[in-house]
Amino acid sequence: MTDRALSRLPVDDSLRIEMTGYQWWWEAKYLSDANAPEFTLANELHVPVGRPVIISLKAADVIHTFWVPNLHGKKDMIPGRDTTIEFRADKAGVYRGQCAEFCGYEHALMAFTISADPPAQYAAWAAQQRQPAAKPVDALALHGRDVFISQDCARCHTVRGTDATGTIGPDLTHLASRQFIAAGTLANNRGNLAGWIVDPRTLKPGTIMPGTRLPPADLQALLVWLETLK
Ligand code: HEC
Ligand SMILES: [Cu+2]
Incomplete structure (x- = not known):
């Protein structure tokens, strides 16, 4: 009980992301943040330093496991059963993640990164990701x-x-x-x-x-x- 209480984060003002494991890549959907529109990307997440992050985990096909060893323990992603993890990155840097449950041929080639950025840098990145694709100029x-x-x-x-x-x-x-x-x-x-x-x-x-x-x-x-x- 004490362990759980200690590991519970204050999660007010958290950033919410939905992450889905596919054979063999990761989809991250950033849910609406302060009424800004959602956006979706693959494999390379960014989060702001110092702000709690709640990620709902889903699996589209087989069991995968979310694992970013320097941020959080492992959490299974099981088709049909949604779970969440909560963490806060207190130090800027790029944290490597890896699928930690054998999920088929390319299980070893199912990596991702979570880049923890200073808040202003994160905000600029998110604003850019929300934009539609640049129009071709030539x-x-x-x-x-x-x-x-x-x-x-x-x-x-x-x-x-x-x-x-x-x-x-x-x-x-x-x-x-x-x-x-x-x-x-x-x-x-x-x-x-x-x-x-x-x-x-x-x-x-x-x-x-x-x-x-x-x-x-x-x-x-x-x-x-x-x-x-x-
Ligand atoms: C049947 C569906 C399908 C078709 C058709 C398809 N792709 Fe893909 N594509 C995928 C999947 C699934 C992945 C992810 C593979 C992985 O990472 O394991 C992918 C990955 C990619 C990536 C890497 C994206 C990233 O961020 O890792 C690029 C670039 C890409 N596709 C471009 C194309 C282009 C250009 C075409 C047409 C010539 C194309 N794809 C046709 C399904 C498709
Ligand atoms: Cu996997």
């Missing part, structure tokens, strides 16, 4: 967006501010603001993005994302547009 990026919409990509991915509203894969509205792609598997740069789009199943066998072979000019335009999604 013909190449515009063509890249058309490639994305006309291929299967838009069936699985959302890019807010465009016609892409798929919900099977990660929200890509601010893809270029992330350090990694595919849940910590690859650094987010043009070469890795190209390899991922053409043949994700060699990089992460078992992923449901299919490879897409595109004429080189279309692939280049698509990459240019994806890099504008800051």
Whole structure:
């Protein structure tokens, strides 16, 4: 009882996030904060230092386990049974998380990060994430967006501010603001993005994302547009 009392945080003014585990990536939905609209992203969360955070945990397919060893103990994410964790990061920094329950082929490639930022920096990040995707400013990026919409990509991915509203894969509205792609598997740069789009199943066998072979000019335009999604 004492243990529980000690570990109970004052949770007034907490930040609320809904996190869902998928094979093999993490979706984080930031619920409305001070009446600001919700937004969704994948794998790279930010939280303000010193403010309590409540994350509701869900699993979409099989059992996963939320684990950020330097912030909190493990918590299972069980399909059909929602749980929550509460924590507060008192020190700024990037805290690495990892799925801690075997969840299939790519269990080892199911990482995420929680970056604890000073409050003003967090607020600026959140304001940016709430924005829809930047409009393409040149013909190449515009063509890249058309490639994305006309291929299967838009069936699985959302890019807010465009016609892409798929919900099977990660929200890509601010893809270029992330350090990694595919849940910590690859650094987010043009070469890795190209390899991922053409043949994700060699990089992460078992992923449901299919490879897409595109004429080189279309692939280049698509990459240019994806890099504008800051
Ligand atoms: C059948 C659904 C599906 C289709 C079609 C699809 N994707 Fe994906 N995509 C996914 C899933 C699921 C993931 C997450 C994979 C993982 O991390 O394990 C993903 C991941 C990604 C990522 C990495 C995102 C991140 O933040 O980690 C990018 C970029 C991406 N897809 C781009 C594309 C593009 C471009 C196309 C079209 C050429 C496309 N996808 C087609 C399902 C799909
Ligand atoms: Cu997992």
